[in-house]
Amino acid sequence: MSLPRGIDDIPTIVDWSQTSLYVSLFSIAASPLLWNLIGRNEYKNRTLTKLIGARTACFILGVSIFLAGLLRDVLYRIALHDQPRYPLPYEIQAILAWIIFGAGNFLVVSAYFQLGFWGTFCGDYFSILQEKRVTGFPFSILDNPMYFGAEMCFVGAALWYERPAGLLVALYVHLTYAVALRFEGPFTAMVYANHKSPGIQKHE
Template sequence: MSFYSFIESLSTLVDFSKPSLYISLLSIAANPLGWNLIGRNEYKNQTLTKLIGARVSSTILGTVIFFAGLLRDVLYRMALHDQPHFPLPYAIQTGLSWMIFGTGNLLVAASYFRLGFYGTFCGDYFGILKEKRVTSFPYNIMTNPMYVGAVLCFVGAAFWYERPAGLLIALYVHLVYSIALHFEGPFTEMIYQNRGASSKKDT
């Protein structure tokens, strides 16, 4: 199959003329970009911490991240409804979609339960650190279960609404989160290493 024929066949599955598609993609990328920029600035300069304190600042940022995530999900559903609809067999549309969506939500909920509010919503950037690394479920089976769970939720919704475009968006979500993790992972490791080094100096 040539590149042009591939694009032609793809255009029957995805309507690239719909603004809602690009608004959804923008909202997906804006979330991790926003919390990484704000979090890194806070860790280095303590801009908000100096004004209103670490816990209040972290709580406000966490709340903003939570509602931004809800808005992202709403925009994703709106984008799906503007895309071509391809009916699926009931077993796939309902059974498979709920299995994928349920697994995704389980990973997200379990991750939140293990990390807590501050562990989930960038508390480490504000100096609110956990005593030790979380290794129980779901962190005993994967490194980033919250991100994996989020991607699965996008995939499950794509099957539920029977929109192939949703799978393309889910792939984009995976790409965005992979890029975010490339920066977040080493930075978080550095924060905890610095905490460990400080503790040794104090003893």
């Protein structure tokens, strides 16, 4: 099967009739939307903190975000399998997929070890703040390595399963995260700017 050429071939590489595609797109957008809404409400109203304490509430939210990410990945793979496949020469496909997917996961994991659980999973919304700004790798080369790493994983999976539609989904992921960062970045800066004494705040 020859590779598609030109914009006129886009309908042949994406099966827009597959419900799994839209479910996947919804799951991708839902996670950052929900954790931003919950986090902002928590910072303003302390709804969960008043009920169960800041660290317990943040832990539950963090686990929920992690599980939602796993579900998002499963739904993405289901969507890929429902899309048209365009075989590539095995060596090219395998090498590119492993390099991109591996590098993406490396960025995500290394960023997690720099931030820790609270820094990764919205601790700032619960006033559980870092002692100082994290500048070690991968933050020394990227401002948002977790988001960028996740985007790379979507690209790597699209190449591994040989689904061009996955590359369009990866672009959608990039745009979704770009929008999320326009809200998260200034909000996080405001949280730290309004915090009077440096150091991690302990809320039990």
